[in-house]
Amino acid sequence: MSGMPVRFTIATLCGLALGACAGRSERAGTRAVTQHIYVVNTESESLSVIEHESARVIDTIALGERPHGQAPSSGDGRVYVTTDGEQGEVIAIDAKSRAIAWRLDVGGALNEPHLTRDARFLFAPDLLGARTAIIDVKAQALVGEVSMRDPSDDSALVALHNTYASHDGTRMYVTAILSHKIAEIDVESRQLTRIFALSGAPRPAAITRDDRKMYVQLSDLHGFIELDLETGEETARVEWPDDGRRPPGYDAGPLLTKCHGIGLTPDGQELWAASNIEGNVRVYSTPDLRELAVVTVGTMPNWIAFSRDGATAYVTNTDPAAGHGTVSVIDVRARRVTATLAVGRAPKRVHRIDIARH
Numbered sequence: 001m002s003g004m005p006v007r008f009t010i011a012t013l014c015g016l017a018l019g020a021c022a023g024r025s026e027r028a029g030t031r032a033v034t035q036h037i038y039v040v041n042t043e044s045e046s047l048s049v050i051e052h053e054s055a056r057v058i059d060t061i062a063l064g065e066r067p068h069g070q071a072p073s074s075g076d077g078r079v080y081v082t083t084d085g086e087q088g089e090v091i092a093i094d095a096k097s098r099a100i101a102w103r104l105d106v107g108g109a110l111n112e113p114h115l116t117r118d119a120r121f122l123f124a125p126d127l128l129g130a131r132t133a134i135i136d137v138k139a140q141a142l143v144g145e146v147s148m149r150d151p152s153d154d155s156a157l158v159a160l161h162n163t164y165a166s167h168d169g170t171r172m173y174v175t176a177i178l179s180h181k182i183a184e185i186d187v188e189s190r191q192l193t194r195i196f197a198l199s200g201a202p203r204p205a206a207i208t209r210d211d212r213k214m215y216v217q218l219s220d221l222h223g224f225i226e227l228d229l230e231t232g233e234e235t236a237r238v239e240w241p242d243d244g245r246r247p248p249g250y251d252a253g254p255l256l257t258k259c260h261g262i263g264l265t266p267d268g269q270e271l272w273a274a275s276n277i278e279g280n281v282r283v284y285s286t287p288d289l290r291e292l293a294v295v296t297v298g299t300m301p302n303w304i305a306f307s308r309d310g311a312t313a314y315v316t317n318t319d320p321a322a323g324h325g326t327v328s329v330i331d332v333r334a335r336r337v338t339a340t341l342a343v344g345r346a347p348k349r350v351h352r353i354d355i356a357r358h
Contacts, residue, residue: 033354036095037305037314038079039327040067041344047081048327048343049098050314052307052352055329055339059098065089069112069162072353073137075119079353080137082110082124090122090135095355102140106133112162112349116187117169123185125160125174132160132174134190146185148174150195157183162204166211175202177219182227196232199225203257204303209268213287217259217273224262224273226289236289238273246277247299249320260348261315263304265332274301274315281315283335293335297328305350306332316347 035052045066049059066085073080078101081091088108092101108126110133115122122135125148134144148157159177166173171193172185180201184194200218207214207229214227226236242258250256261274261281270292271284281301283293298317305314313330325347329339 032357033074033308034357035307036353036355037327038070038072038095038351038353039314039316039343039347040070040081040349041325041347042066042068043346044324044344046344047079047093048341048347050327050341052312055312055341057341057343060344061093061098061100063091063100065091067091068110068349069124070349070351071113071115071122072351073115073119074354074356076137077353077355078137079351080113080115080122080135082106082113084109084111084127088126090124092137092140095353104135104140104142106135106142108133111160114163114165114172116172117165117167121187123163123165123172123174125163127160128158129160130156130158132163132172132185144190146190146192148176148183148192150179150181150183151192152195155179157181159201161202164205164207164214166207167209168211171211173205173207173214175205175216177201177203182214182216194232196227196229198227199234201257203260204262206262206264206271208264208286215262215264215271215273217257217262219257222258222275222277224259238284238289240275240278240282242277247279247319247321250277250300260300261302261304263306263313266306266308266310270332272304272313274304276300276302279317281313281330295330295335295337297330297337298326298340301328302348303350305352307352308354314350314352316343316350318346318348320346 037050039048047061051058065083068084069082079093090104108129110124113124124133132146136143157176161175164173182196203217205216222242223239299319302316315328317326327341
């Protein structure tokens, strides 16, 4: 890695207005939409559905088979859930009726998937299978897979974890935790085109709207790095203090990580990053990565989702020592938690889906 890494410390808390908050009900073009927040509860084997307008849990969908990841598709009103149990399934859920539309046996331990930008194909990484499965969600069929091996030495990429689509729709990025790498897949050819070697084990990540930068959390880093997707270099390293204390139940996880949640606001102007060990979310301006605020949430916060207008953030809190997890509902402009909602056990992945109203 060339150049000196940029290192940041905790800054004095300050506010930054994002502009007047819009109403909770919005329009997508000419369509009126209802926003729901879907939360995967891995240990409860269920999904919690939060209604954005009322900020309350309105349903719990039983799934079985250890749900792990999910990908929403506002285009067809479906949410696609992957499982990492014995069978390895893709489960399609109709977001309007909240009923299971179909299930597909794909095999393996499927982790966080992502849809292509046309919402036709789901790319789902198989944790230890050295493959990324490709599912045609219209045909409800497994139609191919990408061999996840590093072309430089033909070694298998190990612990395939999360998938992210480039905003231009041409690439998928799959993180490999134990290989300390991120693989780039060409969506059209379905071939690996590049491998990014990192300074640690990649966990959640977020890609800027111009597809030039990726912000990545690493298992042993209390903070995150900035990865330049053109040069492949780590161009910044944000590191937070660590006093050595850990929340109750932290050591129970099979793959421990200090951070496990990061996301960009819809306008791309702020990066929100969760500390798994401190129970807070730090807010940064982009692209200068100046710390703006620290928001205290629940125990062991994970993934982050935003409302369409960026006025509200949703953060899952695993809280492994408790009987259930929670979701912190945050006023983005005020930098404060406005509600804490009880969900199932081990909530992690959280996504918003927009449902057309007729």
